[in-house]
Structures are given as C-alpha cells and as structure tokens.
Amino acid sequence: MKLRKVTAAAAAAVVLSLTATACGGDNDxxxxxxxxxxxxxxxxxxxxxxxxxxxxxxxxxxxxxxxxxxxxxxxxxxxxxxxxxxxxxxxxxxxxxxxxxxxxxxxxxxxxxxxxxxxxxxxxxxxxAHQDLLVKADSDISQGTDLNGKKLCSVTGSTSAQNVKDTIAPKANLRQYGGYSECLAGLQSGAVDALTTDDSILAGFAAQDKYEGQFKLAGLKLSNExxxxxxxxxxxxxxxxxxxxxxxxxxxxxxxxxxxxxxxxxxxxxxxxxxxxxxxx
Known part of the structure; x- marks a missing residue:
C-alpha cells in the first residue's frame, strides 16, 4: 500500500479543522x-x-x-x-x-x-398510582358497574382504556384522543361516559377550580402504575x-x-x- 506524503500546509489544515471541531462540540x-x-x-x-x-x-x-x-x-x-x-x-x-x-x-x-x-x-x-375512572358527579358508574357499551376515553399511547376492555368490559367503546384535556371536554359534554387513566392524573383534573363539583373518582383500583x-x-x-x-x-x-x-x-x-x-x- 502506497502512503502519500503530507505537506506542511496540509498538516496545518488538519490541525485547524480538528481545533474548530473541538470548539464547536461545546454546542452539543x-x-x-x-x-x-x-x-x-x-x-x-x-x-x-x-x-x-x-x-x-x-x-x-x-x-x-x-x-x-x-x-x-x-x-x-x-x-x-x-x-x-x-x-x-x-x-x-x-x-x-x-x-x-x-x-x-x-x-x-x-x-x-x-x-x-x-x-x-x-x-x-x-x-x-392506580388506574381509575373519572365520571360526572351525578354518574351512577361506580365499583361493580357494568361498563360494557359505555364510551371510555383515554389518550393515544396509553394502556388504560385497553386495560378496561381486557379485564372487566370487553365490549366497552374506546375513544382515544391526543390529550387528557380533550377527554375531559368529551366527558363534560357527554360525548364519553368516563375518562380512564391513573387516579393521580384524574385527581389533578377534578381538583381544578373551574371543574369544582363537576366530577368524581369512581374508586376502582384497576391496576398498579x-x-x-x-x-x-x-x-x-x-x-x-x-x-x-x-x-x-x-x-x-x-x-x-x-x-x-x-x-x-x-x-x-x-x-x-x-x-x-x-x-x-
């Protein structure tokens, strides 16, 4: 294998290039x-x-x-x-x-x-945390309720709604939205019957001043999160x-x-x- 000679000018260019790369690395x-x-x-x-x-x-x-x-x-x-x-x-x-x-x-x-x-x-x-349901304050959904046919909302990428279908309500109708705020709006309007995810998340929504008294947790511990x-x-x-x-x-x-x-x-x-x-x- 033939090796090419490196001129002084070329060597200097290599050094300058390496120095510039090292300085630019700080941006990472x-x-x-x-x-x-x-x-x-x-x-x-x-x-x-x-x-x-x-x-x-x-x-x-x-x-x-x-x-x-x-x-x-x-x-x-x-x-x-x-x-x-x-x-x-x-x-x-x-x-x-x-x-x-x-x-x-x-x-x-x-x-x-x-x-x-x-x-x-x-x-x-x-x-x-534990998976639960958030429902309207006057809802009759509680522990032991038949959720088959009910419209359950959760977010895309979450396993919560699917867990309800797999464990207690195989005929529940799943509605998946991009965020929990959209699910909450659907619950408020009646487009869905329940929002399901972790009780910690649901409690945070229910505690907001603007929703005071409108929602409640159903009290189900469907999973350990x-x-x-x-x-x-x-x-x-x-x-x-x-x-x-x-x-x-x-x-x-x-x-x-x-x-x-x-x-x-x-x-x-x-x-x-x-x-x-x-x-x-």
Missing part, C-alpha cells in the same frame, strides 16, 4: 444535557396538560408533582432551574423522544412495564444518578412536600414513597 451541551452536570442546559420531557403532575401555566411556567421531581433530579445532576428546558412529551412519543435524544430523561406519568423496558431504561419508581423516570436505553450512568437523587428526595422530605403541594387540594390518598427498583404488580 445545549441539546439534551450531558447527564454529568455542568452543561449549559438539560432538556427534560414532561406532560403539558396534566394538572397536579405536569402542567404548562398560562404565564409559561410549569407546575406539578412530575415537574417538582424533575427539577429536584436535575439539581442533583448539576443543573440549576434556569438551565432546565421542559419539553412536551406526549404518551405516544415518549420512547421515540428518548431514542432520538430529544430529551435527557422523561418524568411524565411514565408507568414502568415490560414492553416499555424493551425500548427504554427506567429509574425509580418514584410514585405508585409504577411511575418511573425514563432514560435512553443503555444509559445506566444517568439512571443510577437519578435513582440516587430520588432516594435523597425521599429522605430529606422533599418528596412528601411535593405530594402535599400538588395533590393535597384534591384530598388524594397517595401510597407511601416506593423503594427504588420495587415494582408492585
């Missing part, structure tokens, strides 16, 4: 965060339409339990609140957002299950750091404060903080 920190702290910004996936959990307020700020958890975790990873960029991550796009590197991690009522673990890794769990923090598949380093942050959040009282601040107004009876890695089936 603006994408999803390095996960080791010290980056310019970290992008975190949350929901924008879940009161009490992940909500974008009219003034552009964010509130909710997931937001508080994400902010605490980001702090432990080395990021200040003004270095956090919250990115709306809908249920149907969570795995893709992590695979594409759109966000560093996701805290968005993201239940840990075997199917999802094939595509992403999880830290946590950090909250144990172990909320985890999703990270890109194979990113064990970030998952381990997040687990350490979650443990600290529980031990220093910040976890319970976040529960009280976000779910207290709805009289939501939460489960105790789960142990890291302990999945309740």
């Amino acid at each position: 920190k603006n994408d999803s965060g390095s996960g080791s702290g010290g980056g310019d910004k970290i992008k975190i996936g949350i929901k924008y339409d879940q009161p009490g959990l992940g909500l974008k307020e009219p003034d552009g700020s964010f509130s909710g339990f997931d937001v508080d958890v994400a902010t605490y975790v980001a702090k432990e990873l080395g990021y200040k609140p003004d270095q956090i960029e919250f990115v709306e991550t809908k249920s149907a796009d969570r795995e893709n957002a992590l695979a594409r590197g759109d966000v560093k991690f996701i805290a968005a009522t993201y239940s840990i299950n075997d199917e999802r673990k094939q595509k992403v890794d999880f830290a946590g769990p950090y909250l144990l 172990n909320y985890g923090v999703g990270v890109k598949k194979g990113d064990k380093e970030t998952a381990d750091k997040i687990n350490a942050a979650l443990e600290k959040m529980v031990s220093d009282g910040a976890w319970q404060k976040a529960v009280d601040d976000n779910f207290g107004p709805a009289s939501y009876k939460n489960e105790p903080a789960p142990k890291i890695g302990a999945i309740v089936k």
Whole structure:
C-alpha cells in the first residue's frame, strides 16, 4: 500500500479543522444535557396538560408533582432551574423522544412495564398510582358497574382504556384522543361516559377550580402504575444518578412536600414513597 506524503500546509489544515471541531462540540451541551452536570442546559420531557403532575401555566411556567421531581433530579445532576428546558412529551412519543435524544430523561406519568423496558431504561419508581375512572358527579358508574357499551376515553399511547376492555368490559367503546384535556371536554359534554387513566392524573383534573363539583373518582383500583423516570436505553450512568437523587428526595422530605403541594387540594390518598427498583404488580 502506497502512503502519500503530507505537506506542511496540509498538516496545518488538519490541525485547524480538528481545533474548530473541538470548539464547536461545546454546542452539543445545549441539546439534551450531558447527564454529568455542568452543561449549559438539560432538556427534560414532561406532560403539558396534566394538572397536579405536569402542567404548562398560562404565564409559561410549569407546575406539578412530575415537574417538582424533575427539577429536584436535575439539581442533583448539576443543573440549576434556569438551565432546565421542559419539553412536551406526549404518551405516544415518549420512547421515540428518548431514542432520538430529544430529551435527557422523561418524568411524565411514565408507568414502568415490560414492553416499555424493551425500548427504554427506567429509574425509580418514584410514585405508585392506580388506574381509575373519572365520571360526572351525578354518574351512577361506580365499583361493580357494568361498563360494557359505555364510551371510555383515554389518550393515544396509553394502556388504560385497553386495560378496561381486557379485564372487566370487553365490549366497552374506546375513544382515544391526543390529550387528557380533550377527554375531559368529551366527558363534560357527554360525548364519553368516563375518562380512564391513573387516579393521580384524574385527581389533578377534578381538583381544578373551574371543574369544582363537576366530577368524581369512581374508586376502582384497576391496576398498579409504577411511575418511573425514563432514560435512553443503555444509559445506566444517568439512571443510577437519578435513582440516587430520588432516594435523597425521599429522605430529606422533599418528596412528601411535593405530594402535599400538588395533590393535597384534591384530598388524594397517595401510597407511601416506593423503594427504588420495587415494582408492585
């Protein structure tokens, strides 16, 4: 094999090119965060339409339990609140957002299950919720009600409505919308009979001032939902750091404060903080 001689000018060009590439690499920190702290910004996936959990307020700020958890975790990873960029991550796009590197991690009522673990890794769990139904205050739907033929709403990408069909009402009519706010509007108008998802999410909606007295929880515990923090598949380093942050959040009282601040107004009876890695089936 013949080797070509490298002239001094060519060598200098190579050095300059490498130097420019190294300098330009700093811009990568603006994408999803390095996960080791010290980056310019970290992008975190949350929901924008879940009161009490992940909500974008009219003034552009964010509130909710997931937001508080994400902010605490980001702090432990080395990021200040003004270095956090919250990115709306809908249920149907969570795995893709992590695979594409759109966000560093996701805290968005993201239940840990075997199917999802094939595509992403999880830290946590950090909250144990249960699937329930939200119905109108004067509805006769309650525990033991025959839901066959009833119109049940949930969001695209969620397993909640399908779980109702698989377990108690195979002839229920499923309506899947893009967001929970659309389901709530359908429930309010009578287009659907019930909105089904986790009790924590439903409690957040029912507690809003504008819906005071209009809705109630049916009181069904149809499943155990172990909320985890999703990270890109194979990113064990970030998952381990997040687990350490979650443990600290529980031990220093910040976890319970976040529960009280976000779910207290709805009289939501939460489960105790789960142990890291302990999945309740």
